[in-house]
Amino acid sequence: MHDMSKLKVYYFSPTGGTRRVARRLAERLGALMGAEVEYHPYTLPQERESIPAFCADDIVLWATPVYAGRIPNKTLDYVRQALTHSNTNAIALVTFGNRAYDNALAELVGLMQEGGMRPVGAAAMVTRHAFSNTLGAGRPNEEDFAALDRFAEQVAEKIRSGQPTLLNIPGEAHPEKYYTPLKTNNAPAGFLKAKPTCDSSRCTRCGRCLEVCPMGSIANNDGMPTFDGICIKCQACRLSCPTEAIAFSDEEYLSHVAMIERTFAAPKQPEFYI
Numbered sequence: 001m002h003d004m005s006k007l008k009v010y011y012f013s014p015t016g017g018t019r020r021v022a023r024r025l026a027e028r029l030g031a032l033m034g035a036e037v038e039y040h041p042y043t044l045p046q047e048r049e050s051i052p053a054f055c056a057d058d059i060v061l062w063a064t065p066v067y068a069g070r071i072p073n074k075t076l077d078y079v080r081q082a083l084t085h086s087n088t089n090a091i092a093l094v095t096f097g098n099r100a101y102d103n104a105l106a107e108l109v110g111l112m113q114e115g116g117m118r119p120v121g122a123a124a125m126v127t128r129h130a131f132s133n134t135l136g137a138g139r140p141n142e143e144d145f146a147a148l149d150r151f152a153e154q155v156a157e158k159i160r161s162g163q164p165t166l167l168n169i170p171g172e173a174h175p176e177k178y179y180t181p182l183k184t185n186n187a188p189a190g191f192l193k194a195k196p197t198c199d200s201s202r203c204t205r206c207g208r209c210l211e212v213c214p215m216g217s218i219a220n221n222d223g224m225p226t227f228d229g230i231c232i233k234c235q236a237c238r239l240s241c242p243t244e245a246i247a248f249s250d251e252e253y254l255s256h257v258a259m260i261e262r263t264f265a266a267p268k269q270p271e272f273y274i
Ligand SMILES: Cc1cc2nc3c(=O)[nH]c(=O)nc-3n(C[C@H](O)[C@H](O)[C@H](O)COP(=O)(O)O)c2cc1C
Pocket: 012, 013, 014, 015, 016, 017, 018, 019, 065, 066, 067, 068, 069, 070, 095, 096, 097, 098, 099, 100, 101, 127, 128, 129, 130, 131, 179, 232, 233, 234, 235
């Protein structure tokens, strides 16, 4: 009897889209490979306290949303440190909100290669854009999931065959910059310092938003949130609030959201590399 290999699934998912896609791919792949599936979210600060260690017969599925065309900046060190192990099979998955994934997938696969892993497949899936109710709404849809299932079959076959792997991912593995968000007038939108606000007349002090911040930046002010620390604009707090008490009112941010909703309305397709 030989040991069953493990499929280890790592995902950063402040608003749940990446988690959903990673789980679907992992379920299919786990079943096809006869592998036990382990889920490891690294969304919250306490989930990033220790760096994972992989062994040679693990299969690693690493999933991240695209932020400004790349791997989210505040998670990059953790991802780089985690993605090291000689010859471990690895699958790269990025989710994006129907604008573009730019360099994110090349960056993720590049980190895998530099860490000595063996990237066997890469996918970019369209998900709801956390900034918007319309961009990527209803994605992934049935067609997207069917395409993801075909990708799972191809990945399983590739791992089984052990054939050499060379993925040809568009974009740069070492991009110099992030995507510059623009406003409706095409000038750069400067909202790096923007933070959410809480409308105390709507807040029921349910405490939900206090648990979800990936940066640990929400303090408890007598049951209501205060936003003191770094904000990466992930929207987890806003979208977790049952009474819509949390909002971003920064004009530069809102103008950027209006621009992308107008410019990137046409549905994009998922892309797969094998
Ligand atoms: C700060 C931020 C930056 C983003 N930048 C991009 C981008 O450059 N291109 C894109 O298509 N979507 C972008 N998105 C949309 C996310 O990729 C999309 O909402 C993703 O599914 C979020 O993952 P989650 O639901 O797991 O949190 C961005 C979202 C956020 C919050």
